[in-house]
Amino acid sequence: MGSDGGKDPYATTFLRQRGYGWLLEVEEDxxxxxxxxxxxxxxxxxxxxxxxxxxxxxxxxLGYNRQVVRDNPDFWGPLAVVLLFSMISIYGQFxxxxxxxxxxxxxxxxIFLLARVLGGEVSYGQxxxxxxxxxxxxxxxxxxxxxxxxxxxxSTLIKLFGVFWAAYSAASLLVGDEFKTKxxxxxxxxxxxxxxxxxxxxxx
Numbered sequence: 001m002g003s004d005g006g007k008d009p010y011a012t013t014f015l016r017q018r019g020y021g022w023l024l025e026v027e028e029d030x031x032x033x034x035x036x037x038x039x040x041x042x043x044x045x046x047x048x049x050x051x052x053x054x055x056x057x058x059x060x061x062l063g064y065n066r067q068v069v070r071d072n073p074d075f076w077g078p079l080a081v082v083l084l085f086s087m088i089s090i091y092g093q094f095x096x097x098x099x100x101x102x103x104x105x106x107x108x109x110x111i112f113l114l115a116r117v118l119g120g121e122v123s124y125g126q127x128x129x130x131x132x133x134x135x136x137x138x139x140x141x142x143x144x145x146x147x148x149x150x151x152x153x154x155s156t157l158i159k160l161f162g163v164f165w166a167a168y169s170a171a172s173l174l175v176g177d178e179f180k181t182k183x184x185x186x187x188x189x190x191x192x193x194x195x196x197x198x199x200x201x202x203x204x
Contacts, residue, residue, distance in 0.1 A: 048077035055133045056140070058169045069133055070173045073125040078104075078132020085135045088142050089201040100200055104132060107193045114189060115174065118182045122174060130173045131193070137165035138198055145202070163198055167191040 051074075054066040082104045086097040105128070112127040141162035148154050171187045 042074070043076045044074070047072070047074065048080075051077055051133055052081075052136060055136050055169045058165075058172055066173060070122070070126050070130055073123070073129035075125075075129070078129045081135050081139070082132050085139055085197070085201070088139065096200060100197070103193075103196065103200070104128075104135075107131065107196075111174070111186070111190060111193065115186055118185060120174075120176065120186070127174060130170050131190075134166045134170035134173075134194070135197060137162050137169065138194065138201065141165075142201065159198060159202070163191065163194045166194040166197075170194070 051069045054064045054069050057064065058066065082101055086100045089096050089100060108128040108131045109124065111131065112122065112124045115122050115127065141158050144158050145155055167190050171190050174190070175183050175186050
């Protein structure tokens with residue numbers, strides 16, 4: 001046998017006769033079972049990139065299938081966005097990071113419970129993903145606020161624009177036709193949630 005070619009034939013025969021032949025077997029790695037790390041962690045970078053574009057460009061006329069952000073939720077993309085927002089919000093206060101993640105988790109839970117009470121068919125994972133991805137507009141306006149921070153009126157307008165942008169991206173995905181006349185009851189807390197997120201960044 002090929003695997004025994006370099007071994008003493010007498011020792012090989014002795015071991016096999018006494019049922020210890022398994023000691024001579026060489027375990028071969030199955031390359032088919034080994035998967036890339038991203039696949040093992042269920043991270044699809046192309047899918048995350050597409051969802052980012054859907055959130056940053058929420059206009060229906062652009063032709064993006066925005067429902068994929070809600071209907072195909074993932075964890076790593078929203079987590080990366082929340083962590084990025086946390087990083088730019090630190091200002092020497094590392095505790096802000098854990099507080100932003102806490103608000104993301106429990107704020108999404110609040111929106112989820114409210115949506116279910118109002119009759120919406122949405123899962124907590126979907127809400128968590130949409131709320132997380134929709135922080136991207138606040139990340140986009142952050143550099144602008146640093147540049148024009150001295151112009152109070154312009155800065156306030158940019159803050160309002162960022163909050164409306166984020167809230168619209170989230171609400172347009174979470175608030176469906178099933179809510180009918182109850183839409184404002186869900187849109188308003190989503191809007192307040194992003195105001196609070198922005199306040200953690202600006203410190204106001």
